Amino acid sequence: MHHIMGYSWDEIMAMVTIFATVGGGLIWLLHLAIKSGTEGISNKLSQLINQVDSLNHMMSLIESTANRTTRRVDTLEDRFEEHEGNAKVRNQRITALEKEIFRYENSK
Incomplete structure (x- = not known):
């Protein structure tokens, strides 16, 4: 019978079978650990992406509101300046009338 490094063919095949079984089990466990670990990370990452999208939408709404408020303030400032100008004209007319x-009273 042939021997390789002092082992017979049936002993070598038994060792290969044992190493393949243990290696396959380790690879399966490693795959399971990586898959379950990355699923958790994937879930957290998708939650983070959803939160960033929500924040982006909220920031757009805030920007839109701020722009509308700015336009309203500008309009109110313009109206105030118009009223202020009218008030100055009225004050000048009142002063002139006084x-x-x-x-007229002093000349009597």
Whole structure:
């Protein structure tokens, strides 16, 4: 019978079978650990992506609201300046009328 490194063919085949079985089991366990570990990471990552999308949507809404508020403030400032100008004109007219009335009363 032939021997390789002091082992017979049936002993070599038994060792190969044992190593293949143990190696296959280790590979299966490693695959299972990696798969379950990455599923958790994948779930957390998808949650993070959803939260970032939600935050992006919320920021867009806030920006839209801020733009509308800015436009409204600008409109109100324009109206205020218009009213302020009208008030200055009225004050000047009142001052002119007061001077005219007091001059008229003083001349009597």
